Amino acid sequence: MADVTLTFPDGNARAYPAGITPAEVAEGISKSLSKKAISATVNGAHWDLQWPIDADASIAINTLQDAGPALELVRHDLAHIMARAVQDLWPNVKVTIGPVIANGWYYDFDRAEPFTPEDLGAIEKKMKEIINLRDPVRTEIWERDRAIAHYEANNEPYKVELIAAIPGSEPLRMYWHGDWQDLCRGPHLQHTGQVPADAFKLMSVAGAYWRGDSNRPMLQRIYGVAFQNRDQLKAHLTMLEEAALRDHRKLGREMDLFHMQEEAPGQIFWHPNGWTIYTELQDYMRRKQRADGYVEVNTPQVVSRVLWEKSGHWDNYQEHMFIVEVDEEHAREKSVNALKPMNCPCHVQVFNQGLKSYRDLPLRMAEFGSCNRYEPSGALHGIMRVRGFTQDDAHIFCTDAQIEAETKKFIEFLAGIYADLGFTDWRIKLSTRPEKRIGTDESWDQTEHALGNACKAAGYAYEISEGEGAFYGPKLEFVLTDAIGRDWQCGTLQVDPNLPERLDATFIGADGAKARPVMLHRAVLGSFERFIGILIESHAGKLPFWLAPRQVVVAAIVSDADDYVHEVVALLKAAGIRAEADTRNEKINYKVREHSVGKVPVILACGGREVEERSVTVRRLGMKQTATQTLEAIVADLAKEARAPDLL
């Protein structure tokens, strides 16, 4: 048999008989390595210790100490161990798939009865038993027919369907954990005992559609998290607890920002504190947009069905629209209208007034547009996914040739705003042509390239979201994450040649002929509601001074200071600062605690000494130490701090 040359990470190379497995290689190196080994990295690929190597390759033996392979394998093996535990406990449960995800894994089961929290405890216990068995993992490649016959015999229809979906060219690999078998592409650990039994936890059960298709059966998905050791697991759980404290729904209540109630699901009752954030942000955005060459418009909320039919929304988006039927007193016919779910058709109406020249393009038309969408009930989420919201929307009417430059300009605009608002950690996704689409492949090629190039030109990397574009054009999504790491699309830019066509938007070109503009739908924040939710979570409620709803509380230490406190508040207000007095009959400790919990950035305490000196003692949120400043100095300082970043 021919030899293969394997090159180790230290550069040494050795010849082995072809077909040697990494397990055998490890054994040849040392007994202890062979015991500790979990997998190999062969030519950069993650390789099972049992898979033969048939050609020259680089090789590294991985152990549980190697975070990348260890986390992947531990989580993957746990998915199998969990499935085995479930089938041990309930033999009738059918297994489906169980991939590794961020921090852990899930596995989807088909079972008539729901899994209860107690069941999760029982499953976890059973999993620990399986781990303690230290059952060897073995693998074989099977013929398709045999695999299908096997799963049919075992009444596992989902597995049969999975096999049917695997391309015929790919080998079918079976894995065993002890006697329990699963179809799996691997790799896996050597034996179940290599899983750290104290570093995983089953987290939750949730419904999930088979193959992600809402027309197919709903399965039960059990989520688990796993790490290399117990401390990492504990750290993760602690992180989750802390993240829960940053939840905007909790902070919204605690900081008295807004509330929602049954009578208006998915809509927000903004309280004075929350509305202050909203209006500050809106004022800031308005200034930024003006400075960046946008004109601002405002368009109707309730618009006749006639326009929605022309725009195509009536056919394609009706189920998400709030339909309003108006029975006018003297009208013979009811008029059917809809609350606008988006602003674009109305903006085209504004564009269409009067003749537009190529000299008017690009025309950047902005609106803080209030939209209502009948979102599915299960999609609602705090103030981040709602049925009534306001977009910082704009449509850029331009020519094809202007798309790339306008996109680049927009990305830079957005990046500046995100930076002002304290976001450094955001991503761009480029969503490309979906299966169901209009337009030629050439035009898709062009616009997809234009968006990608604009990202590059602006200096930002992007991920591709294959097939996620709108039916009329590709889009960029600007994604931020919430407290517990869920992704939210905030900013967006979508190329749309369709709506100008449908609503007959034209301009007179340089050649004197009518031409069709393209529209770029774009938003920076996305919606004020979602963005404020993210903003609250990312700052854990401690908003930057200019956005803080309550900026300063002036607290009296003794009631003799009350008059002075009111004087200080008046001076601060005159300087444009949101200040209030706290002259309640309470100790300063009490007031400091209460306003700190309330995330007020600055507390100014006034006692006899301050009255005497005409000073204040400043305590900033999150800082223990205090400093005494003169009244003039603190008013000047805070007035400066209160300026929005674009006014600095």
Added chain:
RNA sequence: GCCGGUCUAGCUCAGCUGGUAGAGCGCCUGAUUUGUAAUCAGGAUGUCGGGGGUUCGAGUCCCUCGACCGGCACCA
């Protein structure tokens, strides 16, 4: 929309197998004049998410509707 869970005072939560609702914080009243994360004492909290049913009796059991939470699907 789908699967599962939850809904008790303003907030956070307790209330066992059905016997007629409680705590802490907050709120109100009074005392206290206080120096940087909860001063003390007293007082009132409520259609137990809505509706219907079973029962002598329902916060508790059943049905139904709704909202919310976690996922999934959706996210022109």
